Amino acid sequence: MRRERTDAARNRAKILAAAEAIVAARGVSGLSMADVAAAAGVGVGTLYRRFGDRSGLAYALIDRREREFQSAFIEGPPPLGPGAEPAARARAFLDALAERTVEQLDLLLMAETAGPFARFGGAYDAYHRHLAMLIAQLRPDADAACLADALLAPLAAPLLAYRMRECGVGIEQVKSALGDLLDGLIP
Known part of the structure; x- marks a missing residue:
């Protein structure tokens, strides 16, 4: 490097x-x-x-907070970090990701809409791998990759901004719905 x-x-x-x-x-x-x-x-x-371009600058502004978040779920204390049961970790991860997304929603909105696949790669891949790993521990028979995508989809900046700003949905409601989806995966 x-x-x-x-x-x-x-x-x-x-x-x-x-x-x-x-x-x-x-x-x-x-x-x-x-x-x-x-x-x-x-x-x-x-x-x-x-x-x-502006989206590259947006990602640079997002980067510091993103590094802190990834460090928390990779090596931080439980339940977000290692040491907790997979269901507790997944719930803590989704809640923390929802809060993290709201903190920089406008920057993420700009960055994620820069191109058709701008949301994917980088941080999304890290989130996806982490969540898929936890889902596979909960449900070894399930398609963990598709389920991880389904759980991450409501936290896409454009959808979250729309739901919160146009539909009046609060972040606690989003987190609760994600928890309900996660509960459906727990055997």
């Missing part, structure tokens, strides 16, 4: 700080590459080379 040059790391930190400040002040819709570059004191070309 190649280490990031010191000046590149400094520019990355300035860019992300500027982007976070813009999102805090204007929301995700107010995030423009030109404004971020100007606020960070770097060229727009630097921003595009580094992040590709």
Whole structure:
């Protein structure tokens, strides 16, 4: 793994700080590459080379929180981390993922809708593998991969944003419904 040059790391930190400040002040819709570059004191070309586009910048903003979340379910304390029964871990994982998604919903909405399969890969793959592993422990005879997709689907940013903002569904209701689905898998 190649280490990031010191000046590149400094520019990355300035860019992300500027982007976070813009999102805090204007929301995700107010995030423009030109404004971020100007606020960070770097060229727009630097921003595009580094992040590709707004969705790449959104993923970079999401990254720190994402790393914390993945660390919690991979090596953190139970019930989210190892040491709890599979059903308790799966429930804790779905609840934590729901909360985590709501925390950065607008950034995730932008990132997940950048292309037809933008949601998949990276973090989704980690979530899917983790949940499929827990489901396989609960129900060795089940199609754990398809069931993991079914449990993750309600937490897609576009669907969650729609349900919460247009339909008035609260996150506790979403978590409860996911718990009901999970209960149906427990023998």
